[in-house]
Amino acid sequence: MKLYSLSVLYKGDPKVVLLKAAYDVSSFSFFQRSSVQEFMTFTSQLIVERSAKGTRSSVKEQEYLCHVYVRNDSLAGVAIADNEYPSRVAFTLLEKVLDEFSNQVDKMDWPVGSPATIRYTALDGHLSRYQNPREADPISKVQAELDETKIILHNTMESLLERGEKLDDLVSKSEVLGTQSKAFYKTARKQNSCCAIM
Amino acid sequence: MAESSVKDITSTFRRNLHIDGIGLITCPAARYNRSPIVLVENKLGVESWCVRFLLPYVHNKLLSTRKQWLNRDEPTDITCTLLLLSPDFTTAWNVRKELILSGTLNPIKDLHLGKLVLTKFPKSPETWIHRRWVLQQLIQETSLPSFVTKGNLGTIPTERTLWLIQEEMKVCGEAAGRYPSNYNAWSHRIWVLQHVAKLDVKILLDELSSTQHWASLLVSDHSGFHCRQFLLKSLISQTVIDSSVLEQNPLRSKPALLLPKDEEAAASTEEPRINLPHLLEEAEFSTDLVISCGMLSTSSIIYMVGFLTPWGTLSDLHLIPAGPQLSQAMNKQGHSQETNAGSGPSSRLLGLGVERRCTDQVLPTSRDAGPASQ
Numbered sequence: 001m002k003l004y005s006l007s008v009l010y011k012g013d014p015k016v017v018l019l020k021a022a023y024d025v026s027s028f029s030f031f032q033r034s035s036v037q038e039f040m041t042f043t044s045q046l047i048v049e050r051s052a053k054g055t056r057s058s059v060k061e062q063e064y065l066c067h068v069y070v071r072n073d074s075l076a077g078v079a080i081a082d083n084e085y086p087s088r089v090a091f092t093l094l095e096k097v098l099d100e101f102s103n104q105v106d107k108m109d110w111p112v113g114s115p116a117t118i119r120y121t122a123l124d125g126h127l128s129r130y131q132n133p134r135e136a137d138p139i140s141k142v143q144a145e146l147d148e149t150k151i152i153l154h155n156t157m158e159s160l161l162e163r164g165e166k167l168d169d170l171v172s173k174s175e176v177l178g179t180q181s182k183a184f185y186k187t188a189r190k191q192n193s194c195c196a197i198m
Numbered sequence: 199m200a201e202s203s204v205k206d207i208t209s210t211f212r213r214n215l216h217i218d219g220i221g222l223i224t225c226p227a228a229r230y231n232r233s234p235i236v237l238v239e240n241k242l243g244v245e246s247w248c249v250r251f252l253l254p255y256v257h258n259k260l261l262s263t264r265k266q267w268l269n270r271d272e273p274t275d276i277t278c279t280l281l282l283l284s285p286d287f288t289t290a291w292n293v294r295k296e297l298i299l300s301g302t303l304n305p306i307k308d309l310h311l312g313k314l315v316l317t318k319f320p321k322s323p324e325t326w327i328h329r330r331w332v333l334q335q336l337i338q339e340t341s342l343p344s345f346v347t348k349g350n351l352g353t354i355p356t357e358r359t360l361w362l363i364q365e366e367m368k369v370c371g372e373a374a375g376r377y378p379s380n381y382n383a384w385s386h387r388i389w390v391l392q393h394v395a396k397l398d399v400k401i402l403l404d405e406l407s408s409t410q411h412w413a414s415l416l417v418s419d420h421s422g423f424h425c426r427q428f429l430l431k432s433l434i435s436q437t438v439i440d441s442s443v444l445e446q447n448p449l450r451s452k453p454a455l456l457l458p459k460d461e462e463a464a465a466s467t468e469e470p471r472i473n474l475p476h477l478l479e480e481a482e483f484s485t486d487l488v489i490s491c492g493m494l495s496t497s498s499i500i501y502m503v504g505f506l507t508p509w510g511t512l513s514d515l516h517l518i519p520a521g522p523q524l525s526q527a528m529n530k531q532g533h534s535q536e537t538n539a540g541s542g543p544s545s546r547l548l549g550l551g552v553e554r555r556c557t558d559q560v561l562p563t564s565r566d567a568g569p570a571s572q
Binding site: 001027029031032035063084131134180184187 | 222223243317
């Protein structure tokens with residue numbers, strides 16, 4: 001089981017602002033890592049944009065699960081993991097991170113912050129510790145009062161979009177994705193079948 | 199252009215001995231006049247636009263000039279480039295076999311190429327198959343023995359053999375991490391343990407502890423558990439279960455489990471062995487995985503049951519059937535299909551005495567289970 005990224009965002013109106021993020025792309029092929037990272041940022045921002053305040057959801061996309069928690073005060077956290085990673089641990093982690101973040105970073109800095117300006121350094125440590133959920137969170141803590149019936153599950157990214165909106169369009173218009181990442185997305189979409197060379 | 203790319207690749211390898219990975223760079227169009235071969239942080243990259251030209255070129259070159267090469271290095275370089283792009287092209291691997299047999303190509307270099315190929319194509323069947331052929335060649339070299347006799351403890355592997363084994367374990371481990379449930383990687387691992395390590399007990403025990411970390415992180419990797427099953431079976435069939443431990447157990451109705459293959463070895467205290475506490479430890483480890491993941495990994499349950507039941511010992515220790523409660527919990531989590539196979543044997547597993555811990559912890563967990571369970 002793997003945890004690929006952990007990010008803290010602010011759900012502004014209308015734009016979502018990325019405040020801080022940590023990534024673990026070591027399991028991806030070397031030359032794909034920067035694109036993968038950009039896509040994770042893109043996805044995290046998109047999900048927070050399309051989620052209402054005060055909700056928790058899990059969005060499934062192929063073999064990844066993106067867990068998102070948007071608090072009522074617009075602070076949001078996204079954890080991107082694989083299918084095996086226990087979702088309860090992911091949500092406990094998000095809760096913990098957002099709590100810690102709001103204590104350390106002043107509320108006034110949230111709407112205008114960016115990873116360069118925000119001073120919160122614990123994210124990388126959390127990401128690496130929580131790669132093994134059993135070490136990070138022994139059973140007793142994991143059974144926190146988390147009402148799982150209230151977690152919304154989306155089966156694809158597409159279900160977050162509005163009618164008529166296409167993911168391809170959002171990708172090509174995105175400012176977060178570089179040209180190489182956009183090209184990578186296009187070729188990946190075109191080749192649904194297994195091709196030995198690519 | 200294609201010819202110069204092949205030259206670029208060859209010279210890059212020659213200049214950089216530490217290349218440890220390859221990859222394809224998504225690059226739809228050639229930029230300026232630059233070579234498509236890129237080296238970054240010891241990783242060799244090929245820009246995708248050139249593959250269209252490069253691959254047919256090396257392919258044709260290989261087939262047309264197979265019987266008469268211009269120089270000694272040409273087949274090595276051509277096959278190298280070809281296999282980095284398309285590793286399942288058997289003919290290329292076979293050409294390399296010919297080169298090894300004729301002494302032109304060093305087998306260790308060939309293994310290194312295979313390792314690089316596996317960083318991008320961790321499943322590639324032809325790569326693994328060829329790798330086994332090369333290893334076979336290496337251990338059959340009669341001038342260098344792979345095992346030596348050491349006193350009365352039987353044979354132990356030589357340093358060179360140990361190095362080979364360690365390398366293979368590393369390669370398998372990395373490949374297993376790159377693709378979920380990589381059967382080709384794990385079965386290669388088993389093959390190496392059988393044919394190169396010759397089921398040496400110390401190596402098997404080391405393997406068992408080193409794959410434990412893996413097993414806890416790759417919970418649904420069936421192939422990984424299959425490998426652990428193989429390790430345990432081999433260890434059990436080679437050593438004696440500590441008979442004193444069994445005698446203390448009043449429920450034991452069957453005689454001591456398996457015969458020692460080598461009585462002297464069994465008597466020697468230096469000989470590593472597996473015994474009942476070991477097996478219980480293994481059972482606890484699996485149960486641990488089952489509980490703490492909050493989701494029940496069928497593979498870990500079935501794996502434990504699969505290897506324990508045929509040996510018959512532990513079903514004798516079966517005590518209270520706490521199985522039904524665990525099965526209930528499993529069904530609640532929506533794994534009903536899988537548990538129909540698992541519920542019977544899992545009750546025997548729980549009879550090992552860890553059932554109380556299971557029910558204490560699994561039941562509260564299942565109560566919190568999501569909407570699917572309600």
